[in-house]
Amino acid sequence: MADRAVHIAPSILSADFARLAEEVNRVEEGGADLLHIDVMDGHFVPNLTIGPPIVESLRKVTKLPLDVHLMITDADAFIADFAEAGADYLTVHVEACPHLHRTVQAIKERGVKAGVTLNPATPLVSLEEIVRDVDLLLIMSVNPGFGGQQFIPSVLQKIVRARQLIDQTKSHALLEVDGGIKPENAAQVITAGADILVAGSAVFCGTDYAATIAALRGPSDGHGISRTVKRVSSRQ
Numbered sequence: 001m002a003d004r005a006v007h008i009a010p011s012i013l014s015a016d017f018a019r020l021a022e023e024v025n026r027v028e029e030g031g032a033d034l035l036h037i038d039v040m041d042g043h044f045v046p047n048l049t050i051g052p053p054i055v056e057s058l059r060k061v062t063k064l065p066l067d068v069h070l071m072i073t074d075a076d077a078f079i080a081d082f083a084e085a086g087a088d089y090l091t092v093h094v095e096a097c098p099h100l101h102r103t104v105q106a107i108k109e110r111g112v113k114a115g116v117t118l119n120p121a122t123p124l125v126s127l128e129e130i131v132r133d134v135d136l137l138l139i140m141s142v143n144p145g146f147g148g149q150q151f152i153p154s155v156l157q158k159i160v161r162a163r164q165l166i167d168q169t170k171s172h173a174l175l176e177v178d179g180g181i182k183p184e185n186a187a188q189v190i191t192a193g194a195d196i197l198v199a200g201s202a203v204f205c206g207t208d209y210a211a212t213i214a215a216l217r218g219p220s221d222g223h224g225i226s227r228t229v230k231r232v233s234s235r236q
Contacts, residue, residue: 006190007033008213009067009176011200012058013049020054021061027203030210031217034067034089036178036198038144039082041072044096045144052078052085059086067136067198069117069178071144072096076103083110091115091138091176094126104133115176119143120152124161131171136196137162141189142179151180156192163193183215190218 010032015023024035037055042048055066065088072078075092082090090107094116097103107114115136116127120143131137139159142149159177166173177189178198186197197216206212 004195006194006217007174007196008216009034009036009196009198010203010209010213011036011038011178011198012204013038014200014204016204020058023204024058024062024064026209027213028062028064031213032064034196035062035064036067036069036200037087039068039070039072039078040144041074044073044093045071052081055082055085055087065089067091067115067176067196069115069138076106079103079106079110079112083107083112087112089113089115089136091117091136093117093119095119095122100130101133104130115173117178118158120155120158120179124158124165127162127165128169131165131169131173134171134173136176137166137171137173138176138178139194140179141177141181144179149180151182151185155179156188159189159192159194166193181216183212186216187218 010027038049040047040049066086067089068082068087069091073096075097090112092103094100104114113135115138116130116134117138117140119140139162141151141155162175166175174195175193176196177194181197181199182202199216203209203212
């Protein structure tokens with residue numbers, strides 16, 4: 001068995017952008033561990049969202065780590081801009097980076113933690129040569145581009161295999177899962193091996209952000225600190 005803390009990263013894709021600073025403040029006070037920021041270019045995914053100026057603005061209003069997910073075709077061209085804007089994590093897609101090792105090193109050279117991510121249909125084998133070099137491994141549990149989608153159940157086994165890959169290679173990478181995460185399925189995702197749950201509509205479309213974040217994280221010890229979750233290790 002292995003013990004791991006569970007971290008919650010609300011995704012601002014589902015927030016009210018007319019009150020973005022207030023929304024961020026509410027999730028921070030509600031116990032969020034990171035803030036997930038989806039950057040889309042209308043090319044790699046069929047949607048267009050935000051750029052470095054929004055990240056820079058968010059950096060001024062929150063102390064939460066900024067988990068910036070680059071769903072864009074040319075991630076290399078924007079690494080410096082997002083690093084300077086205040087990103088703590090920059091995650092790029094395997095499918096969009098032909099020279100992934102170079103891209104990961106470029107992120108690290110900027111003093112930012114590097115992450116890599118896979119779309120639901122992309123095989124995990126594409127990460128075997130890079131998993132030791134990254135700080136974050138993100139498994140998409142929906143096809144990226146829009147919030148509010150349903151979790152793809154078959155991804156659960158992929159999460160299990162990703163956990164095994166991290167453990168077997170002794171990588172220090174955190175395992176993050178993004179897409180369709182709700183209190184109803186969070187326990188399954190955590191048991192499969194996730195360290196970080198990204199949740200957008202589940203948090204921001206409700207009224208009590210703190211209660212939803214607590215429900216996603218699981219039982220607490222009564223002091224607002226979530227208990228670590230036991231899961232079967234890859235050795236079994």
